Amino acid sequence: MxxxxxxxxxxxxxxxxxxxxxxASEFAKAQPQIVSIEFxxxxxxxxxxxxxxxxxxxxxxxxxxxxxxxxxxDRRVRIVADSHGCVxxxxxxxxxxxxxxxxxxxxxxxxxxxIARIMTPLLMPMVRKAxxxxxxxxxxxxxxxxx
Numbered sequence: 842m843x844x845x846x847x848x849x850x851x852x853x854x855x856x857x858x859x860x861x862x863x864x865a866s867e868f869a870k871a872q873p874q875i876v877s878i879e880f881x882x883x884x885x886x887x888x889x890x891x892x893x894x895x896x897x898x899x900x901x902x903x904x905x906x907x908x909x910x911x912x913x914x915d916r917r918v919r920i921v922a923d924s925h926g927c928v929x930x931x932x933x934x935x936x937x938x939x940x941x942x943x944x945x946x947x948x949x950x951x952x953x954x955x956i957a958r959i960m961t962p963l964l965m966p967m968v969r970k971a972x973x974x975x976x977x978x979x980x981x982x983x984x985x986x987x988x
Contacts, residue, residue: 871982926954
């Protein structure tokens, strides 16, 4: 399945943009549809951080457990979730871009159950639209905090 790839140029320092996507609590501040973050590990950042994110989607609350599996400070973070028969593997990369920061998000869906193999391709356009909106909110959040 083709991954989702989204890029945003953000008028904010790289460290600020990285924190906004790599720190679950900070990401939740940028996303009004996230109603709670519950840490499931002693760690709050870095590899091994596990947390449950609860969002309002389609008028209903849905929770997903996520884990940080890769962390390069102020450069790259990978967050993985195994939800409804599909592994969602998301990498955020930040890099300086002139006086701004380039944020690149790559999300791969790897269905491992039959129903997910059928449904995931059908859901990908909706997922892409939701993730695009998430990245727009990260941009707005970082730019407002930078100003």
